[in-house]
Amino acid sequence: xxxxxxxxxxxxxxxxxxxxxxxxxxxxxxxxxxxxxxxxxxxxxxxxxxxxxxxxxxxxxxxxxxxxxxxxxxxxxxxxxxxxxxxxxxxxxxxxxxxxxxxxxxxxxxxxxxxxxxxxxxxxxxxxxxxxxxxxxxxxxxxxxxxxxxxxxxxxxxxxxxxxxxxxxxxxxxxxxxxxxxxxxxxxxxxxxxxxxxxxxxxxxxxxxxxxxxxxxxxxxxxxxxxxxxxxxxxxxxxxxxxxxxxxxxxxxxxxxxxxxxxxxxxxxxxxxxxxxxxxxxxxxxxxxxxxxxxxxxxxxxxxxxxxxxxxxxxxxxxxxxxxxxxxxxxxxxxxxxxxxxxxxxxxxxxxxxxxxxxxxxxxxxxxxxxxxxxx
Amino acid sequence: xxxxxxxxxxxxxxxxxxxxxxxxxxxxxxxxxxxxxxxxxxxxxxxxxxxxxxxxxxxxxxxxxxxxxxxxxxxxxxxxxxxxxxxxxxxxxxxxxxxxxxxxxxxxxxxxxxxxxxxxxxxxxxxxxxxxxxxxxxxxxxxxxxxxxxxxxxxxxxxxxxxxxxxxxxxxxxxxxxxxxxxxxxxxxxxxxxxxxxxxxxxxxxxxxxxxxxxxxxxxxxxxxxxxxxxxxxxxxxxxxxxxxxxxxxxxxxxxxxxxxxxxxxxxxxxxxxxxxxxxxxxxx
Numbered sequence: 001x002x003x004x005x006x007x008x009x010x011x012x013x014x015x016x017x018x019x020x021x022x023x024x025x026x027x028x029x030x031x032x033x034x035x036x037x038x039x040x041x042x043x044x045x046x047x048x049x050x051x052x053x054x055x056x057x058x059x060x061x062x063x064x065x066x067x068x069x070x071x072x073x074x075x076x077x078x079x080x081x082x083x084x085x086x087x088x089x090x091x092x093x094x095x096x097x098x099x100x101x102x103x104x105x106x107x108x109x110x111x112x113x114x115x116x117x118x119x120x121x122x123x124x125x126x127x128x129x130x131x132x133x134x135x136x137x138x139x140x141x142x143x144x145x146x147x148x149x150x151x152x153x154x155x156x157x158x159x160x161x162x163x164x165x166x167x168x169x170x171x172x173x174x175x176x177x178x179x180x181x182x183x184x185x186x187x188x189x190x191x192x193x194x195x196x197x198x199x200x201x202x203x204x205x206x207x208x209x210x211x212x213x214x215x216x217x218x219x220x221x222x223x224x225x226x227x228x229x230x231x232x233x234x235x236x237x238x239x240x241x242x243x244x245x246x247x248x249x250x251x252x253x254x255x256x257x258x259x260x261x262x263x264x265x266x267x268x269x270x271x272x273x274x275x276x277x278x279x280x281x282x283x284x285x286x287x288x289x290x291x292x293x294x295x296x297x298x299x300x301x302x303x304x305x306x307x308x309x310x311x312x313x314x315x316x317x318x319x320x321x322x323x324x325x326x327x328x329x330x331x332x333x334x335x336x337x338x339x340x341x342x343x344x345x346x347x348x349x350x351x352x353x354x355x356x357x358x359x360x361x362x363x364x365x366x367x368x369x370x371x372x373x374x375x376x
Numbered sequence: 377x378x379x380x381x382x383x384x385x386x387x388x389x390x391x392x393x394x395x396x397x398x399x400x401x402x403x404x405x406x407x408x409x410x411x412x413x414x415x416x417x418x419x420x421x422x423x424x425x426x427x428x429x430x431x432x433x434x435x436x437x438x439x440x441x442x443x444x445x446x447x448x449x450x451x452x453x454x455x456x457x458x459x460x461x462x463x464x465x466x467x468x469x470x471x472x473x474x475x476x477x478x479x480x481x482x483x484x485x486x487x488x489x490x491x492x493x494x495x496x497x498x499x500x501x502x503x504x505x506x507x508x509x510x511x512x513x514x515x516x517x518x519x520x521x522x523x524x525x526x527x528x529x530x531x532x533x534x535x536x537x538x539x540x541x542x543x544x545x546x547x548x549x550x551x552x553x554x555x556x557x558x559x560x561x562x563x564x565x566x567x568x569x570x571x572x573x574x575x576x577x578x579x580x581x582x583x584x585x586x587x588x589x590x591x592x593x594x595x596x597x598x599x600x601x602x603x604x605x606x607x608x609x610x611x612x613x614x615x616x617x618x619x620x621x622x623x624x625x626x627x628x629x630x631x632x633x634x635x636x637x638x639x640x641x642x643x644x645x646x647x648x649x650x651x652x653x654x655x656x657x658x659x660x661x
Contacts, residue, residue: 134425136394136509141535167510168392168542170535218511218546248510249394250424251478272395273595275430282425286478335533 003114006049007033008040009080010058017104018053018080025107028114037064041071051114052077053101062091069096078117080105084194086234100238102194113196128233128243129364130262134279136249138268139302141170142334143327143357144244146345150361152208157241160202161211162233164258165248166224169214172203176340179203179213184220186212187228195238212236214246226257233261242364251286259287263296264364266324270302281319300360302327307352325360328352383497384415387624388505388522390515392543396530397562399427400594401587401617402506406462406469407603408621414501416469417459421489421518422508423481426474432462433601439475444488447495455495464606472496486514493521511546519550524624525557529583531570537578544579558584560620585620588612 005022007030009015015035022030032047034040037058044052052072054065056079068077076098079089089100099117101110131140148159163169164183172179186193186201193201202210212232215224236243245262247255259265267283269276280299287297299321304311307328316323330344330353337344345354387405389398399422406418419440420428429436443458459470472492475481496503505522507515519525527547529540547557561572561583576582590613597604604614605621 135422138394168539170538173535173538218542219549250508251481270395273591274395274598275427278430279425282478331532 003028003051004031004047004049005029005051005053006031006040006044006047006075007053008037009033009053009055010035010037011055014055014103021105021107021110025111027111037068041067045071050075053080054078054097055103056081056088056092061088062095065092065095065097076114076117078113083192084235086238089195089238099196100194102192102197109197116196126237126241126243127264127364128237128245128262130245130247130255130258130265131268132247132255132259132265132283133249133268134283135269135276137270137272138249139270139327140246140268141165141174142330142344143268143300143302143360144246145171145174146343146353146357147361147364148209148242148244149206149343149345150357151242151364152206154358154361155241155365157208158239159209159242159244160199160236160240161209162236162243162245163212163214164224164229164254165246166215166220166254167218167248169246171211171246172213175203175205175211177203177205177211177213179211182213182215183229183232184215184223186232187224190228190231190235193235195235198232198235199239210240226253229254230257230261233258251283264298264367265296266298266300268300268302271304276301277315277318284319284321298322298324298363300325300327303329303331305329307356324363325356327356381498384500384502385523386493386497386503386505386521388507388518388525389528390507390519390525391509391528391530392539393530393536394509396509396528397587397594398509398528399431399506400598401526401528401560401562401620402504403428403431404603404605404614404617405621405624406502406504407464407467408605408618409502409504409625410469411467411605412625415499416502416504417472417496417500418462418469418504418506419472419493419496420474421505421514423474423484423514424478424508426506428471428506429460429473431598431601432471432603434460434462434471434473436473436476439473439480440489440492441475441480441484443472444484444492447492448488455499464602467606470500486517489514490517490521493518511543516550519547519552522556524555525552527557527559528562529559529575530562531572531575533570537570537575540575541578544581560584561586563587563589585616585623587616587620 005028007018009018012035015033019030019033022028031049032044052068052075054068054077077096078099078101079092079097080101080103082103084100084102099113101113131144133140144161148161152159161171163171181201186198202212204210233245245258247258267280269280287293290296301315301323304326307326312323312326333347333353334344337347345357348354389402391398402418406416410416418428420426437460438458443455446453446458447455460473461468461470493503505518507518530536559581590611593604593609593611593613605617
């Protein structure tokens with residue numbers, strides 16, 4: 001598709017600068033440019049643009065945006081601004097914008113924005129899911145990584161994994177990735193980014209699944225503040241349909257912040273012949289403080305042998321809470337897959353492990369969005 | 377019990393992965409040292425999800441929170457009365473339980489936890505600290521305070537080994553004496569596909585000790601609540617734990633020493649040196 005762009009930019013110098021980027025692009029055409037919204041609304045139709053870059057750093061941007069979406073129903077409108085703000089962007093998207101781009105932009109970032117937003121727009125109805133475990137060694141990383149693949153295959157949607165297990169995040173090893181950037185850089189830059197830029201901090205696993213990898217050294221955690229982590233999660237909501245957050249074990253500022261921001265929190269534990277059931281119970285007692293706790297908190301047990309309906313009922317009875325899914329003991333398979341950088345899901349697609357992961361994906365896709373989460 | 381100014385040994389069990397057997401080994405370490413006649417206190421510093429009382433099937437009475445409250449209210453009060461005592465036969469040791477209500481875990485400060493260990497080490501020959509698997513402020517304080525840190529590892533699959541390596545490298549940056557940090561491998565899952573030699577090469581150092589895989593006995597001892605070191609078990613894990621402890625106490629482990637006897641006949645002479653102290657001070661308590 002040839003992009004026919006109408007540029008609306010109120011700042012004279014910026015208008016020149018951005019025009020140049022578009023004019024020199026091989027696959028874009030600068031159909032028209034305006035310094036005033038009124039002129040653009042009145043005269044722009046003549047040029048029949050399919051993309052509108054609209055400067056939001058003006059008074060009443062949301063109202064003007066509505067007029068543009070009314071006047072140009074067939075064009076994708078991408079907002080531009082000097083800073084990404086979650087709540088404002090939310091208003092823009094509701095007013096009909098497809099995405100948001102930080103300016104000044106380069107050809108590459110503009111091109112990526114066009115490719116992404118012009119096709120599918122920004123995610124608004126995304127789901128954030130945090131995976132909490134009382135004590136670690138819960139099988140969480142295995143479940144999250146395989147679940148991400150399953151979710152993307154079943155829906156065709158983008159899935160982002162945030163490895164916020166800040167000291168000992170295993171996602172990079174699991175997917176056999178050599179990340180160029182990690183959560184440390186993303187958190188550092190969060191305040192200056194847009195969701196689109198944020199995506200470049202993620203490392204691609206497949207076309208649809210990307211991971212924001214954890215810190216490379218435990219000592220780097222100090223560089224990720226809770227408020228920046230929150231900013232990253234909030235922004236990831238705009239970039240992915242499903243955001244899966246892996247957090248450090250136990251109740252700590254990171255796991256609590258992520259859970260608070262999530263639509264759903266999965267409490268996970270691996271049955272190891274110890275007191276795992278009791279630990280899950282105690283964790284549920286803490287989450288009970290939320291008013292809508294029963295809507296937002298789910299439970300998964302891993303390494304359950306035998307892994308069947310009876311076991312699920314028995315465990316549900318023991319903790320007095322519904323268990324969404326049981327995951328079987330897949331140690332050898334998971335270990336083989338992890339060592340080779342493969343997905344356990346694919347080693348035995350018809351096996352019990354794949355079955356569990358797919359049912360979990362199914363539950364997540366089809367559950368009614370009753371969670372509170374952070375709606376913006 | 378009069379508090380002497382001689383500090384006991386503080387042994388901390390640390391790891392970078394959960395479920396590597398920290399609690400199991402610390403419970404057994406406490407048991408074995410107590411069996412040998414030392415005065416032992418085991419502190420459960422996994423404040424949120426501590427398992428020491430679960431493993432020993434100790435009823436919940438007073439947790440670390442209550443002990444610290446007493447310590448703050450009345451610095452001269454005897455702490456011994458506040459601790460929970462585990463007994464098996466004639467062997468006994470004291471326990472600092474982790475809190476039962478979760479909110480209490482938030483209400484103890486690192487400073488208080490440190491002070492408690494500093495007090496306890498004046499009262500006991502050995503203070504054993506079970507921790508969580510992360511570099512928290514509390515755990516770092518415990519590493520500082522410890523005489524010996526046992527860094528427990530398990531070879532199951534690559535991510536765990538990566539974390540062991542990261543953890544070991546991090547500990548190295550703290551510049552402790554080489555003898556202070558002891559790398560112990562708990563082969564809790566023999567089905568692993570990774571060789572120990574590879575792991576040692578990666579870590580750039582050998583394991584101080586390797587415990588054998590015996591998931592069965594480990595699970596049994598958790599179910600019964602009787603530490604392997606006390607159950608008279610002659611299984612391979614119990615034996616190796618004793619060997620490990622004898623290395624910690626710089627004593628040769630005698631496999632044929634009549635085990636049951638040491639438990640049921642309290643005044644054992646073989647260990648008389650240290651035992652006298654422990655035994656007498658208990659009498660005068």
